Amino acid sequence: xxxxxxxxxxxxxxxxxxxWVAVWITALSLACASMIGAVVCIGxxxxxxxxxRLATAYIDLFRSIPEIVLIIWVFYCLPLLFDIGxxxxxxxxxxxxxxxxxxxxxxxxxxVQAVPRGQVEAANALGIPVFHIARRVVVPPxxxxxxxALVNFxxxxxxxxxxxxxxxxxxxxxxxxxxGSKTFAYMEFYTAIAVLYFxxxxxxxxxxxxxxxxxxxxxxx
Amino acid sequence: MSETANGTNGGDPIIRCRGVVKRxxxxxxxxxxxxxxRTGEVVCIVGPSGGGKSTFLRMINxxxxxxxxxxxxxxIHLPGSKKDIQRVRREVGxxxxxxxxxxxxxxRENLILAPMTARKIGRAAADERAERLLERVGIGDQIDxxxxxxxxxxxxxxxxxRALAMEPKVMLFDEPTSALxxxxxxxxxxxxxxxxxxxxxxxxxxxxxxxAREAAGRVLFMADGQILVDAPPARFFSEAEDERQASFLSKxx
Numbered sequence: 001x002x003x004x005x006x007x008x009x010x011x012x013x014x015x016x017x018x019x020w021v022a023v024w025i026t027a028l029s030l031a032c033a034s035m036i037g038a039v040v041c042i043g044x045x046x047x048x049x050x051x052x053r054l055a056t057a058y059i060d061l062f063r064s065i066p067e068i069v070l071i072i073w074v075f076y077c078l079p080l081l082f083d084i085g086x087x088x089x090x091x092x093x094x095x096x097x098x099x100x101x102x103x104x105x106x107x108x109x110x111x112v113q114a115v116p117r118g119q120v121e122a123a124n125a126l127g128i129p130v131f132h133i134a135r136r137v138v139v140p141p142x143x144x145x146x147x148x149a150l151v152n153f154x155x156x157x158x159x160x161x162x163x164x165x166x167x168x169x170x171x172x173x174x175x176x177x178x179x180g181s182k183t184f185a186y187m188e189f190y191t192a193i194a195v196l197y198f199x200x201x202x203x204x205x206x207x208x209x210x211x212x213x214x215x216x217x218x219x220x221x
Numbered sequence: 222m223s224e225t226a227n228g229t230n231g232g233d234p235i236i237r238c239r240g241v242v243k244r245x246x247x248x249x250x251x252x253x254x255x256x257x258x259r260t261g262e263v264v265c266i267v268g269p270s271g272g273g274k275s276t277f278l279r280m281i282n283x284x285x286x287x288x289x290x291x292x293x294x295x296x297i298h299l300p301g302s303k304k305d306i307q308r309v310r311r312e313v314g315x316x317x318x319x320x321x322x323x324x325x326x327x328x329r330e331n332l333i334l335a336p337m338t339a340r341k342i343g344r345a346a347a348d349e350r351a352e353r354l355l356e357r358v359g360i361g362d363q364i365d366x367x368x369x370x371x372x373x374x375x376x377x378x379x380x381x382x383r384a385l386a387m388e389p390k391v392m393l394f395d396e397p398t399s400a401l402x403x404x405x406x407x408x409x410x411x412x413x414x415x416x417x418x419x420x421x422x423x424x425x426x427x428x429x430x431x432x433a434r435e436a437a438g439r440v441l442f443m444a445d446g447q448i449l450v451d452a453p454p455a456r457f458f459s460e461a462e463d464e465r466q467a468s469f470l471s472k473x474x
Contacts (some may be wrong), residue, residue, distance in 0.1 A: 122321035122380075125282055126335035126387060127310035136334060141325045 007185040008192045015189070018175030019196050022161040025092055025171060026159060030157060032097035037104025044109050055105065062102035068163045071095040075167040092164045096157060103153050111146030112138055144215045151208035155201045162197075230469065232260030235295055235391060235422055236281060242289030242448075243276055250276045252436045252446040253290065255334070258391070258424060263417045265433040265454075266426045268443040269469060273427040277443065278393050282313040295390055311339055318396040322368040328355065328379050329364045332386045340387065347386075355383040358412050372464030374405030378412055385416075394425040430473060434458060442466045 043055030062070070075091035078084075079084070086094070115138050123133040165174035176193045180186035229345075236258040242364040243251035251273045258264055266274045279285040281292055283299060283306035292299045294309045307376075323331050332351035336342045355361045368376050377397055377438075384392060394413065398406045410432050417423055417436040427433065433440050433454055440457040442450035442465075449463045457474070461467035 116321075118317060118319055118321035119323060121284060122315075122317060122323070123335075125284060125310060125313075125315040125317075126384070127307050127339040128335050129307070129338055132334070132338040136326075136338075137323055144325070 003191070004185055004188055005178075007183060007188040011179050011183075011189070014175050014179060015172070015192055015196065018170060018172035018193070019200065021160060021169065021172060022171040023200065025089070025096070025161050025164065025169070026154070026158045029093050029096035029100055030154060033100025033104045033157075034095065036097060036101025037108050040101060040105035041112070042107035044105060045112065059102045059105055062099050065099075067095070067099050067160050068166065070099055071163055071167060074098075088164075088167050088169050091167060092161075092169050096160060099160075100157055103156075107146050107149045108142070110149065111142035114145045115141050126174070144211075147211050147215070148208050151204050155204055158201060159197070222415060223474075234258065235260045236424075238290070239292075240290030240339075241277070241280065241287060241292060243273070243280060243285060244288045248457070250446050251280070254448055255290075255447055256451065257443065258422060260390070260422055261420050262439065263421075263423045264425070264439045264441060265437040266424065266441045267430070267433060267469070268441075269465075272444040273446040274443050275395050278315075278395050278401050278424060278426050282310050282315055283314075293432045303378040307339075311387060312389055313391045313393060314387055314389035315393045316326075316377070316384055316395065316397045318399050320373070320380045320400070322369070322376055322380055322383070323379055324368050327365055327367055328360075328371075331368070331379060332383050334385050335383070346443050350386055351382070354385050355379070357385075357415075358382045359408070372405060373401045373452070374408045377401065377405075381409075381412055381416070391422045391424070394423065394427065396426050396428065398427070398429055428473070430458070442469065444469070 039060050040055045043051040044059070046052045046055075065073075071092065074095040075086065075088065078091075078094075079086050119137055119141070120133060123137045128137070161169075161171050162173035165170050165177060170172065170178075172193050176186075176189040180189045183189075234257040238257070239255050241251055241254040242249070242263065252272075254277060266277070268274055276285055280287055280299075281294060283347075287300045295312050296308050297305050297312075299305065299309060323334070326334070329348070329351055332354065333344070333347035336347045336350060337344065340361075340435070350362065352361065355364055358381055360375050360378055360382075363371060363375060368370065368379065381392075381397075397413070398409050401409065406429070410429060413423070413425070413432065414436050425432070425437075437454050440450070440452055440454050441448050442457070442463065444465050450457065450461075450466050457466075461470055
């Protein structure tokens with residue numbers, strides 16, 4: 001069996017289109033997941049009370065359901081339960097954001113808790129208002145510390161978009177499978193998308209490693 | 222403030238502690254501590270570790286809560302509301318054993334953050350103040366460096382300047398030289414002596430007996446959560462009036 005490059009050359013606009021869909025769904029889901037994660041993280045950082053319990057429940061719930069089940073559930077079951085229509089793309093973003101929110105909350109929390117206690121103590125001792133302590137003293141080093149975990153999660157999210165093929169979202173994997181069933185050139189298309197996924201994700205990992213090294217050089221911690 | 226009787230040495234009391242208690246679960250860290258510090262006084266707190274020195278210091282600016290009694294700082298009563306605690310903190314500077322500089326900020330940013338956010342002074346005035354204070358502690362040329370590029374002694378001097386940038390009425394020092402290499406201790410103590418001579422009210426938890434001798438007006442000896450001795454340094458170091466003080470002095474002198 002030979003590898004038919006012409007198949008890829010002929011259908012490359014469809015493949016790039018699929019990659020583009022995967023990328024923007026990832027971006028939009030990451031944005032929503034960050035907002036959910038920030039709120040859940042603030043809840044989780046409360047030492048006790050309802051906010052902490054709610055945040056803990058949210059994280060436990062969405063980390064215990066496989067992404068693929070969540071995606072199918074939001075697309076097929078949620079509309080039936082509430083008698084509403086949710087499109088494929090909306091379902092995709094809702095499911096990935098809900099799932100991502102749980103992970104982002106934990107990433108944010110780890111970042112905030114990695115900031116040495118003495119930093120906050122010194123800011124408190126100076127009488128700096130709480131809002132400014134959060135914005136100027138805690139968040140910047142927290143973000144730098146969470147960058148590796150954040151980029152790692154970004155790559156997980158991007159890979160999770162391939163599961164959206166199951167609900168007919170025309171992202172990269174879906175495009176490959178439909179082109180494959182049309183032309184029977186499965187090997188060519190799945191090889192092509194493997195390369196495409198790699199080309200998107202690998203530079204992200206390299207970037208994260210470099211950013212981490214830069215941070216260590218500059219602040220020494 | 223109408224404190225009477227012995228109100229002759231120094232100014233009015235700026236810190237008054239009455240029956241201050243601190244508990245950590247079953248452990249009583251401070252057991253009814255009472256004392257006063259007058260404006261311009263330099264008070265050194267010495268004693269064995271675990272005796273409650275740092276805890277006492279940290280209660281004065283609200284870093285530790287108060288479980289009994291009260292502390293009055295510049296007329297503000299603690300325990301108090303969050304707002305009261307913020308007011309106290311703006312008037313009381315603190316220097317930590319481990320410096321606690323903001324590592325992701327330049328020296329300049331470390332010095333202007335609190336004045337700009339807690340005192341609401343403008344950028345130009347904050348910059349000017351930062352430059353002046355760094356000159357004062359002898360590291361004016363390091364203003365655009367990051368803390369990790371400085372030696373321990375330089376970092377602690379930045380930390381002192383950062384606290385001074387709030388123009389506090391009282392400065393608290395929590396073992397400011399304990400984390401320093403021996404050759405850097407003097408440069409920090411020199412800054413503290415200069416500060417004491419300028420009339421700053423200071424409370425220093427320290428193991429530097431030379432500093433206590435040279436700069437302190439009073440030495441408090443704390444052990445088991447109580448102030449056991451309160452004496453001028455000359456008397457404190459020459460004649461022990463407490464058994465534990467005698468044993469402490471025999472170990473460090």
